[in-house]
Amino acid sequence: MTPPKARLLDITRLMNRAGLRPTGIDRVEVAYLRALIADPVPVFAIARSALGYILLDQTGAQRVLAALDSDAWGKPDMISRVNLRLSASRRLGQSFVRRAALARCTRHRVSAMLAARLPVDFTYFNVGHSNLNRRMLNGLGAVRKVVLIHDTIPLDYPETQAAGAVDVFAAKLALVRAHAEVVICISGQCAADVARHMAGPGRLPAFTTAHLGVDVAVADCAMPLPTPPYFVTVGTIEPRKNHAMLLDIWADWVDAPPLVICGKRGWNNTAVFARLDAKPAGVLEYNSLSDGQIAALVQGATAMLFASNAEGFGLPPAEALAQGTRVVCADLPVYQEILGDSAVYVARNDRYLWEHAIKKIAVSDRYDPILQFSAPTWAAHFNKVLSRV
Numbered sequence: 022m023t024p025p026k027a028r029l030l031d032i033t034r035l036m037n038r039a040g041l042r043p044t045g046i047d048r049v050e051v052a053y054l055r056a057l058i059a060d061p062v063p064v065f066a067i068a069r070s071a072l073g074y075i076l077l078d079q080t081g082a083q084r085v086l087a088a089l090d091s092d093a094w095g096k097p098d099m100i101s102r103v104n105l106r107l108s109a110s111r112r113l114g115q116s117f118v119r120r121a122a123l124a125r126c127t128r129h130r131v132s133a134m135l136a137a138r139l140p141v142d143f144t145y146f147n148v149g150h151s152n153l154n155r156r157m158l159n160g161l162g163a164v165r166k167v168v169l170i171h172d173t174i175p176l177d178y179p180e181t182q183a184a185g186a187v188d189v190f191a192a193k194l195a196l197v198r199a200h201a202e203v204v205i206c207i208s209g210q211c212a213a214d215v216a217r218h219m220a221g222p223g224r225l226p227a228f229t230t231a232h233l234g235v236d237v238a239v240a241d242c243a244m245p246l247p248t249p250p251y252f253v254t255v256g257t258i259e260p261r262k263n264h265a266m267l268l269d270i271w272a273d274w275v276d277a278p279p280l281v282i283c284g285k286r287g288w289n290n291t292a293v294f295a296r297l298d299a300k301p302a303g304v305l306e307y308n309s310l311s312d313g314q315i316a317a318l319v320q321g322a323t324a325m326l327f328a329s330n331a332e333g334f335g336l337p338p339a340e341a342l343a344q345g346t347r348v349v350c351a352d353l354p355v356y357q358e359i360l361g362d363s364a365v366y367v368a369r370n371d372r373y374l375w376e377h378a379i380k381k382i383a384v385s386d387r388y389d390p391i392l393q394f395s396a397p398t399w400a401a402h403f404n405k406v407l408s409r410v
Contacts, residue, residue, distance in 0.1 A: 025165065025410075026140035027063045030054060031157075032077075032085060032118075034149035036068040039094045039114030042285075042309065044257075045336050046171060049207075050149040052234060053169075054086050056403045057146070065123070065139060069152045070115045071104055073127040076134055081121035088117055095120070131160035144410055148205070153193040158200040167410045168197045168226075169205040172333025173214040174261065181260040181331075183288040194218060201226040203410050207233050207334045210355040231406050232359065234399025235339045240320050241313030247305065250323040250383050251279040255315060255337040258294070259287030263328035263351070263370070268296055268304065270376045277303040278323070278383055283315050284308065320344050324382050327351065330369055335359060342394040349378050363394040 035050050043051065057064040058079065066077040066085065077085065088094050094113040098120070101112035119125070126134040145161050147153055148169035158166065175182050175190035197204060198219045204226045206212035212230045219225055256262045264282065271277050285308050286294060297306050310318075319325060319340070324347035327338050332355050338348045339359055348364040350356050356364060365382075367374050 024062050024407075025142050025144040027065060027143040028057050028060075029065045029067055029135070029139065029143055029145045029164075030057055030082070031068070031145070031147040031149065031152050032066045032082075033068045034151035035085070035089065036070070036075075036114035036118050037108075037111045037151070039088070039110050039117060040092060041110050042311070045334075046149055048236070048336070049169065049171070049233060051086075051089055052236075052399050052402075053146060053148050054082060054089075056399065056407075058082055058086060060403075060407065065143075067135075068115075068118050069128070069157070070118070071107060071111070072100065073125060074131045074134065075115075075118050075122050076124045076126075076138060077118065077121055078123040078138075081118075081123055084121045085118065128156060131157065132162060135161070146410075150193065153196055155196060158196055161200075165202045165410065166200055167203045167205065168201045169207070170194075170197070170211060170215050171207060172211055172331075173218050174331050174333065176218055177214065178261055178331050181289060198226065199224075203227050203229055205406055206230045208355050209358055210353075211333050229406060229409050231402045232397035233334055233336065234402050235336065235343050235396035236399075237340055237343050238312035238316040240317040241311060242317065244310075244314040244317035246318060246321045247279040247281065249278075249321065251281060251321070252324055252326050252379065252383075253281040253283060253318050253322040254326045254328070255283045255319070255341075256327070256329070257284045257287040258282065258290055258297075260289050261330045263330055264290075264293050265296075266328050266370065266372055266375065267326060268293065268301065269372060270379065271303050272301060274303070274376075274380075279303055279305055280326075281305045281307065281318055281322070283310055283318065316344065319346050322346055324349050324365075324379075326379065327356070328369075328375065329353065332356065338364060339394075339396060343396040347382065349375075349382070359397070360394070 064079050066082040068075050094117045097112035098116040101116045124134050124138055144165045146167050175187050179187045212228050271280050325341040327350035335356055338350050341348050342363050350364050351369045352366040367378050
């Protein structure tokens with residue numbers, strides 16, 4: 022298809038998380054920012070701040086990318102300092118983006134700002150789930166809108182979500198169904214789930230499925246590692262990640278090797294937090310490691326464990342395999358789609374089978390041979406996505 026005259030990437034999420042350790046969704050938004058800046062089609066960026074909308078041209082977008090790479094955001098400006106409702110990261114990010122702005126407007130003037138600054142034929146991208154609201158989508162008018170959906174877990178597993186999250190996500194998905202021309206799904210499983218939730222009369226967006234790219238951080242050699250064998254799991258400590266089952270296995274395992282849990286504490290997981298606060302034998306918890314420190318732990322691990330009950334893609338196990346580390350994970354269809362025959366699959370919530378698989382690896386240099394893992398790449402992702410939008 023003919024490329025648009027320009028692309029507009031929503032960076033609201035990145036702006037408001039300035040200085041924080043990036044999540045998986047953050048990494049996707051950064052990858053889009055980097056790819057669109059490198060593409061010949063001119064790119065603009067937009068973000069919703071406490072005072073309205075901020076528009077950046079390509080130079081401003083490059084400044085944001087440089088700040089993300091260097092974690093150098095400067096100091097909050099006076100506008101942010103006097104707004105006591107803003108978190109520290111929002112103060113940093115909103116101040117930085119204001120300094121790089123091409124234009125700014127109140128929330129009611131976004132249509133006029135975009136009409137004055139962008140060519141008529143541009144495409145809007147939202148890949149971070151932030152700023153998906155009626156005012157923004159209506160303000161874009163008839164331009165092509167492309168939205169990336171990471172998963173439908175809030176609707177499929179509502180009991181695992183923070184208060185209010187289910188209704189917020191349902192409202193966003195309904196707006197995407199009504200306004201988006203194209204929905205990008207990060208796996209075949211994700212596409213099937215989104216289609217199921219969007220089923221019904223009326224218009225539907227077109228769907229494009231494109232696996233995320235897998236990036237491997239450079240290991241921090243200064244990171245102190247447990248003595249092998251040890252196991253590691255990476256991810257927010259929240260119910261669907263199923264840390265409770267791993268803690269049950271370690272609680273009954275005499276002279277167990279270390280289990281290293283990497284991830285910030287999430288929500289709805291009071292019982293697991295209490296168990297971790299009690300410092301169980303053989304369990305180490307890290308809440309704020311850098312990417313390089315996690316990469317070092319992964320490279321030295323006997324295996325990585327992923328007992329999740331639901332995932333939209335599962336970047337950590339793919340990253341582990343790309344580093345040559347064994348992966349033991351739940352038998353989720355999306356893991357099988359992404360990881361193929363390179364992982365060891367265990368039935369969800371079957372503690373006996375999980376315990377057997379983990380202990381077998383702990384006492385042997387070999388479990389099943391790790392087949393050559395071909396990690397998905399961002400180049401393949403953008404070759405597919407940008408050829409369609």
